[in-house]
Amino acid sequence: MATASVRPQLLTDLLDRAAQEHPEWPALDFMGRRWTWAQVDARVARAAAALQAMGVAPGDRVGLCLPNTPYFVIAYFAVLRIGGIVVSMNPLYTEREMAHIVADSGARHVFVIDVPDVHARVAALPGIEHIVLCPIADALPAAKGLAYRLLKRASIARPDPGDTRLTRFRDLAGAAVAAVAQEPGAVAVLQYTGGTTGQPKGAALTHGSLVANCLQMAGHDHARPDRAETVMGCLPMFHVFALTTVLNYSVHTAACIVLLPRFEMKAFLAAMKRTRPERLFVVPTILTALNALPDADLPPTGQLRLCVSGGAPLPPEVRVRYEARTGTRVLEGYGLSEASPIVSCNPTTGEIRDGSAGVPFPDTVIEIRCLETGRLLGPGESGEVCVRGAQVMQCYWGRLAETLDVLQDGALRTGDVGYLDADGYLFLVDRIKDLILCGGYNVYPRVIEDALYEHPDVAEATVIGVPDEYRGEAPKAFVKLREGAHATPADLRAFLADKISKIEMPREIELRDELPKTLIGKLSKKELREA
Numbered sequence: 001m002a003t004a005s006v007r008p009q010l011l012t013d014l015l016d017r018a019a020q021e022h023p024e025w026p027a028l029d030f031m032g033r034r035w036t037w038a039q040v041d042a043r044v045a046r047a048a049a050a051l052q053a054m055g056v057a058p059g060d061r062v063g064l065c066l067p068n069t070p071y072f073v074i075a076y077f078a079v080l081r082i083g084g085i086v087v088s089m090n091p092l093y094t095e096r097e098m099a100h101i102v103a104d105s106g107a108r109h110v111f112v113i114d115v116p117d118v119h120a121r122v123a124a125l126p127g128i129e130h131i132v133l134c135p136i137a138d139a140l141p142a143a144k145g146l147a148y149r150l151l152k153r154a155s156i157a158r159p160d161p162g163d164t165r166l167t168r169f170r171d172l173a174g175a176a177v178a179a180v181a182q183e184p185g186a187v188a189v190l191q192y193t194g195g196t197t198g199q200p201k202g203a204a205l206t207h208g209s210l211v212a213n214c215l216q217m218a219g220h221d222h223a224r225p226d227r228a229e230t231v232m233g234c235l236p237m238f239h240v241f242a243l244t245t246v247l248n249y250s251v252h253t254a255a256c257i258v259l260l261p262r263f264e265m266k267a268f269l270a271a272m273k274r275t276r277p278e279r280l281f282v283v284p285t286i287l288t289a290l291n292a293l294p295d296a297d298l299p300p301t302g303q304l305r306l307c308v309s310g311g312a313p314l315p316p317e318v319r320v321r322y323e324a325r326t327g328t329r330v331l332e333g334y335g336l337s338e339a340s341p342i343v344s345c346n347p348t349t350g351e352i353r354d355g356s357a358g359v360p361f362p363d364t365v366i367e368i369r370c371l372e373t374g375r376l377l378g379p380g381e382s383g384e385v386c387v388r389g390a391q392v393m394q395c396y397w398g399r400l401a402e403t404l405d406v407l408q409d410g411a412l413r414t415g416d417v418g419y420l421d422a423d424g425y426l427f428l429v430d431r432i433k434d435l436i437l438c439g440g441y442n443v444y445p446r447v448i449e450d451a452l453y454e455h456p457d458v459a460e461a462t463v464i465g466v467p468d469e470y471r472g473e474a475p476k477a478f479v480k481l482r483e484g485a486h487a488t489p490a491d492l493r494a495f496l497a498d499k500i501s502k503i504e505m506p507r508e509i510e511l512r513d514e515l516p517k518t519l520i521g522k523l524s525k526k527e528l529r530e531a
């Protein structure tokens with residue numbers, strides 16, 4: 001086990017230390033039910049033994065199709081404990097999106113929440129050998145669990161009793177976990193991300209890269225609490241921002257994670273008032289929603305010492321308004337899946353600069369390089385943001401060409417354009433990639449475009465991100481219909497309903513007689529963005 005005098009190297013070292021040094025401290029809070037670090041560690045050991053009994057071997061990929069529940073935390077560390085690789089899966093993904101991730105990663109085992117439509121999508125995926133069903137009611141306090149079973153029957157999956165792939169989480173059992181030798185360079189998580197290059201790619205994040213980002217965060221957050229702190233887990237841990245800030249960093253500091261399955265304002269406010277967390281990690285849309293509340297409805301923030309916004313650019317006016325109303329200092333950071341994910345953040349003390357993504361994390365080097373020549377640029381000069389640091393991914397899973405394109409001379413090419421000022425603060429100017437940051441989620445235009453092209457009336461389609469007051473950005477589709485076709489925007493939205501997720505649904509579909517093209521005939525987004 002890791003001890004305080006030994007630098008952790010594996011993600012499981014973080015859990016070992018929390019369970020060894022603070023066994024009775026609260027670890028998880030789910031709707032009022034609490035688990036200590038000793039209890040979490042025991043459940044991880046049991047789940048890990050069961051996975052080994054199922055035949056899960058070191059290097060095997062295991063999908064976690066789970067919202068923020070105790071199951072995510074336990075399954076995550078159980079997979080890592082036996083040398084497996086976690087494949088994060090958004091439960092809101094369509095079956096087609098899930099199928100791509102499963103096929104690309106080679107995952108044959110999946111943990112899934114017992115929500116009927118989510119379970120049905122996972123059960124329909126080809127190549128899945130084991131499904132571990134995770135009942136929400138079992139994780140709730142006893143009275144709430146009983147009420148859930150009685151009042152939410154329609155919301156509970158009823159799997160085919162003949163499905164031999166199925167095991168309920170409560171039935172997981174096995175002998176003692178067989179020790180597995182692991183190295184920091186072993187892949188721990190496949191975090192699917194993408195851009196304009198088509199389907200999402202799996203960023204291979206190692207134990208070493210994720211632990212490094214966790215330790216870098218500890219270096220940035222100078223506080224050394226001598227008691228258990230509480231962290232509000234309102235961002236999904238299947239997203240890498242919350243995976244590091246809410247899960248890994250909380251385990252590293254033995255902080256209690258308040259788990260919310262999704263952000264819903266009423267539940268969020270109630271949890272804030274009940275638990276009074278010291279740490280809050282948000283996306284800008286949450287701050288925008290909080291700013292819309294009357295003063296009397298704002299949650300208590302007097303105990304809050306760390307509030308960080310990430311996942312999308314934070315409009316300065318949103319930050320300033322929230323700070324003025326609550327007295328809370330809000331730090332904007334910057335990162336990407338390929339960097340585990342945090343690269344920079346505004347300082348916990350000292351100056352916050354409007355429009356800046358802050359200063360580099362400890363032991364992180366940010367370089368600005370000329371887009372045409374790759375030459376290193378000086379302060380104030382805009383170019384591609386490149387990152388060096390131990391948190392950088394190992395590769396894109398199974399994609400050598402794409403890996404060689406973004407990892408050059410030990411630096412990660414982010415695909416973002418920005419500059420450093422004279423004091424080392426990072427300012428982002430634009431994105432090279434067409435990735436749309438929608439409410440903290442990554443939305444990939446080509447996924448939407450490919451789905452639109454399946455409609456028989458669509459001749460051409462292109463998707464861009466447009467400003468959205470609430471979500472930061474939202475997808476907008478431009479479509480040229482085939483000659484003689486009569487599909488309406490409403491028809492196209494209905495067609496997309498089962499092909500893309502709700503977050504990917506275009507806010508608007510605009511029909512045009514012609515779409516702009518480059519000189520060589522490619523569809524051009526530039527003119528649409530500038531219109």
